[in-house]
Amino acid sequence: MATKKKTERVTIRTVAEDAGVSVAAVSKVLRSAYGVSDALRAKVQASMAKLGYRPLAAARGMRGQTYTLGVLLSDISNPFFSDIMAGINAALERTEYQPLIGVSQSASSIELELIDAMQDRQMDGLILVAPRMKAADLDTVATRIPSVLIGHHLPGATLFDTVNDNDVLGANLVVKHLAGVGHRNIVFLSLQMPALDDVLITTQREIGYTTAMAECGLARYTQIVRADQTAREARTLARHLLQSRQRPEAIFCWTDFIALEVLSVATELGLSVPGDVAIVGYDNTRYCDMAQNSLTSVDQSGQLLGLQAARLLIERIKGREKAEHLVLTPRLVARSSSLKVATSVPGPAAA
Incomplete structure (x- = not known):
């Protein structure tokens, strides 16, 4: 049985021969070196396109950058x-x-x-x-x-x-929005981390939440619960919160990904959103604007x-x-998961 001949790799020398120029000229075009004329660049690029030449990343790295x-x-x-x-x-x-x-x-x-x-x-x-x-x-x-x-x-x-x-401001906007429409028992569903470090976005949001609860006179209702970043963990914790005797009036989630899971559990349990519980996310991803979600969220672009x-x-x-x-600077985009009429609440000037 005849074996298929291996296709020879197109090299910089192959390009040079096809274009009728030197290997050094092709190299200059590849490096976007100073002094290369438009005519030379066009000739070399035409040969590269015809031959299907692709410079090896390792070779480009040896010349300075792999891009x-x-x-x-x-x-x-x-x-x-x-x-x-x-x-x-x-x-x-x-x-x-x-x-x-x-x-x-x-x-x-x-x-x-x-x-x-x-x-x-x-x-x-x-x-x-x-x-x-x-x-x-x-x-x-x-x-x-x-x-x-x-x-x-x-x-x-x-x-x-x-x-x-x-992130501190973003969480602050959420709490003040929820407090402004009458909620007091506002729970923050945060991320379970091995160490709470101020560099983490979730820690920053916890700081913003805690500070805003105090500023709104709701410090006694402050409650932070944490779950791993998985749909299963989020749903388990959401079910526990929503079926508890002291069900929160509002749940503020550290990210939309988790908030959508909480929204799903609330629907499964037959709860009205926002009638029985308000739900707010963070990130304002494209799923928030879908009619079945209409999720209030912080837009951080x-x-x-x-x-x-x-x-x-x-x-x-x-x-x-x-x-x-x-x-x-983030802004709060309020939708029907916390407010009947969609509005946009901007934050102050950027830090």
């Missing part, structure tokens, strides 16, 4: 992360950079393994979304490769940039977070060393 960026997500079940990716893609649309995604399953050990793999593949920079690793590990990573963090409050960091929502992170990362790759820490 790939690592994006590390803590999980892929939260729809908010797709908003962040949309912003990153929008920022990179007119650049040579391409994002490659890794998912850590919210485990710091997996984060470090993925970062090592990304660095081995000579990625030019990293965007870390809600990382779980320790501050010392973050510093170590940032000394090895340009890095930007989303959803991690470290305003004093000097080795990397951060882009965050003002995931697309803008992603866009700003990508912009800052490219600036770092190009040589900026001074750290920047952006804080975006």
Whole structure:
């Protein structure tokens, strides 16, 4: 039986021969080197397209850059992360950079393994979304490769940039909205974490919730309950809260992903939302606006977070060393899960 002949790989030399130019000329076009004429660039690019030439990432890395960026997500079940990716893609649309995604399953050990793999593949920079690793590990990573963090409050960091929502303000807006429509017994459903650290978005939101409850004269009703970031855990805890003798008047969830699970359980139990219990989420993902959900939520503009992170990362790759820490201003979008008539409540100026 005849064996199929292996297709020969198209190399930079193949392109040079087809275009009738030197290997050095093709290299200059690939590197976007200074002084390359439009005619030469067009000739080389035409040969690359005809031959189907794709430069190896490793070879590009040897010439200085691979034009790939690592994006590390803590999980892929939260729809908010797709908003962040949309912003990153929008920022990179007119650049040579391409994002490659890794998912850590919210485990710091997996984060470090993925970062090592990304660095081995000579990625030019990293965007870390809600990382779980320790501050010392973050510093170590940032000394090895340009890095930007989303959803991690470290305003004093000097080795990397951060882009965050003002999570304290966002939680404050929720409590004052719920108190304003008459609710007193407001429970905050937060995320179960091994250590409560002020850098975490959930801890920041707990601070905002607790402060606002006190400011509204509702300190005695303050209650924070925590669950793992899984639909099963969220539903179990929601059922416990909604079937308790002291059922809360309102449940404020740290993310829409969890709030939608609570909304589902309330519907299963035959409860009226917001008549029997008001439910509020955080992130204002696309599912909030669906008629069957109509979920009140805090809009922290995931697309803008992603866009700003990508912009800052490219600036770092190009040589900026001074750290920047952006804080975006959230707004509350009230829908029928807490209010009969949809309204939008803006926050004060950005921090």
